[in-house]
Amino acid sequence: MNKTEFLSGLKKKLAGLPENEVEKTRSFYLEMIDDRIEDGMSEEAAVAAIGNIDDIVKETMLELPLTTLMKTKMRPKTRLKAWEIVLLVLGFPLWFSLLAAFVVVILSVYASVWAVIISLYATVAALVLSALAGIFGGLFCLFQNFAASLFILGxxxxxxxxxxxxxxxxxxxxxxxxxxxxxxxRWVKSLFITREVEYEINN
Structure with missing residues (x-):
């Protein structure tokens, strides 16, 4: 496979993604291929060294923001027929509830993780402040109650x-x-792309 065929195939596989993402990905791999050619590799060898297009597409999608990926996958690839629109409208309470629940689960996982991190650092801060209070308190009480001062300082x-x-x-x-x-x-993103990538590979 030469450079033109590779870039053409990559663009075809990335169809549906935002145009700027497609061009950014193509430019990145074009530069990578050109660099390898400048280093002495043949065009075909440089393309082969890049890897499989399907793997590149999957990795590119995994690097996209989740919101961008969701919009891309939820956007119809062909014009909807009348009966499909009717089904979407009638099924709105169901699919919207499922989508909302899915988003809430993702947000709750992130919120829980960051709550744990903040709580742990708050505990560390409390220990440090207690240390400072103990040191200054111990020094302050040094000439008033020596035993208590040592206890507080310790x-x-x-x-x-x-x-x-x-x-x-x-x-x-x-x-x-x-x-x-x-x-x-990345696992959440893979839910949106695995089936489609596997379908394209098998076809």
Whole structure:
């Protein structure tokens, strides 16, 4: 397959996506092919090294914003017939409720994850503030009640140590949770594209 055939096939497979996304993807792979040709590869070898068009299309769709992907997949590819319009109108309470529930589930997952992250960092902040309060409180009481001062100061230092350790733990956990939500979003997107890509491959 040469460069022209590859780009033509890519454009055909991406039909239905926003025009700017199609052109951006084509330009990206055109530049990649040209770079490989400049490095000494033949045009056919450069195209082959890029990979399978269907895999590229699937990955491109996975990188699209979810709202863009939903609009693209929900937009009719052909003009609707009268009976199809009637069915859509009559079925509106059902399909709209399902769509709304689907969106709410996605938003609730994201809200839950970020609520956990914010809560954990709030706990770390509380420990750090407790440490500062303990240190300053212990120093303030040093000449009034030595035993109480040592207790307050020690408690503050313990809170500070726990807070520092917790900060690194919470940061690592937050990174993991963000990656997990990214994987979840890719899975949601795959629900919109897997069936269509498989259909195109089999046909």
């Amino acid at each position: 408690s503050g230092l313990i809170c500070g140590g726990i807070g520092i350790l917790a900060f690194f733990g919470v940061t690592a956990l937050s990174v993991w949770l963000v990656k997990l939500t990214g994987l979840f979003l």
